[in-house]
Amino acid sequence: MTCFSCMFRRKRTSCQHHDQLNEDIPGIEGVNIYTYKELKIATDDFSAANKVGEGGFGSVYRGMLKDGTVVAIKVLSSESKQGVGEFLTEIKVISGIIHENLVKLYGCCAEEPHRILVYNYLENNSISQTLLGSNRGNIQFNWRARVKICIGVARGLAFLHEEVHPHVLHRDIKASNILLDKDLTPKISDFGLAKLLPSNVTHVSTRVAGTLGYLAPEYATRGQVTKKSDVYSYGVLLLEIVTGRCNTNTRLPFEDRFLLERTWAIYEHGDLKHIIDSSLTDDLDAEEACRFLKVGLLCTQDAMKLRPSMSTVIMMLTGEKDVDLEKITKPGIISNFMDLKVGSKKKADQTNRSLIISSILENSPLSSENTTSASMTFTAISE
Template structure:
């Protein structure tokens, strides 16, 4: 049973008097009022989490990202947890912290990580999640760091469908709907059965029911960013769908979206996929690690769905519920009017331009560890624009 009780979530987190806080809930210096917005979440003490991680030992570190480090810990009672310690000096990190808690504290889905609780003592901001044994897609499938895991074709199909279902749930079943903004391989974690879990909701945006889009700061990862959002700050659900399309192609091909070690014509995965599509040779993109043991018709279908999701015009991209139906065979894939995707090389130009103008904050971002065989590193960009909403009713976006 999935819970969708999210009607209490504000867009600017409401501030309450600190006197309304339980006495067991510690304050965070100047962030006292912000922290008071946290509800329905278990509060851990710093001592509990320090003990759970053996004093946050390097031996227990399982990841490091833009806002801090992730440790494996054993909570009281023996339950394993992923303990995400945010960097104390980042004010932006506080906002991401609050966003992440408010977004996922009230929802449950098989394909979303589960939040156990948090710690807000003194300068500590720590999130506690369920521990996922097989790390992220970035580290395993794309990075090749878990040689013991073999991603056969059926497993890849289950992962693609699972991520699609998780996103469809966020986009269409919760209220207000949630736009993740940072769908990528390093934010797809895998449990012991290789069931995918969407993680890292720190950049998520909640969307008013009557809004067509949010005009907001750009925050996401180069290579996965939709062009209308990366360039114009226009955020809709279709930005997530674009990112999913890139991810789906990565899952089928077993390679990162950008690989500078390949010949120039093959470095950007969307360019390569479109080229092979036009030549009716999409099957050539399927991961050679499968040794030919895959359903060629289904693989080509998945790659076409990836292309449908990454078309330059947002209105041409299917909804996530439609994507799920196409992936599972409930709906035919119609590529008769499919248009060329926006190219990742455009994002590389964007990255250079932003660096020159010094208006973005770049961080290497990961949920757990994110090594990559392609020498490609996730770069999360966050610009400084403020949020506004356009409130003409439009369900298509």
């Protein structure tokens, strides 16, 4: 039986298999590897009391390591079929991606059948639980704080898209994947995890990685994934941050349920100020907030080619590029594919998707955050 505790602990060199294992498995140097027992103790046996989140990639627990370090421990979906070597190679890549607006990966556990990631713990949780949820506590999300969050997320995503090589597509940008540190600096989580789930680059038939409400039309209906799919998701997030409401709320009248659709309608009437979060008062720059809403609409345009790159988004948000010079076309809104406007797919497939989406919405009274596990299958994933 392989000695995993020796294999993965760089400081432990007494095991006779250590040198050989380092040669056999590439990319483990520089990656902290934890035993399953360590993480089990750190989370009090992965108790429900320590569970702080759950999404398409797995469950997240708050834990404390032996040295007193508080960490976030993500237990990946058991669907992963990767071998230890392949898994560690991907982890090596992810751990090397470092940016102020990205969550830092400390290490992992790869004891069969477990695949677990260990991140730094962010004190102020996610935007979905604070800004958009009922757990704001004493956090003051004034306009300056929201500007910092919007621009920070854009910078982190631009880094993944344009500076990391090979480029990284996130595939699940949403409020619950934007974490906040003690200074409300945003940190994007879950980047690079799509490769840790079972897939085949030439033919994919698996659950969509994204979340209903943030999904670009081409991704939701054809499974086509590009940087512009991430841009679309960011645009929805941007609207959420400025308006202070979730992208989907089925408790509202039908015409107000979908934030993107509502924002577009208000934009057409030339009155964007009315959708800005009413809780924003003293430091609100209404003109800047309207500019951010316009950027959100540019990011969510139905045609992929019309959406800006993330570096262009940053210039628009910071005022380096004039948003008003850009023509904003109709966004790809959720009702487009709820009404079965999904291109050339077969009618049976259209009906199945419509039923799935309708069922999900009925079971999600407030936010699309709960719809991560939508059982849709696609076959055309592309860069």
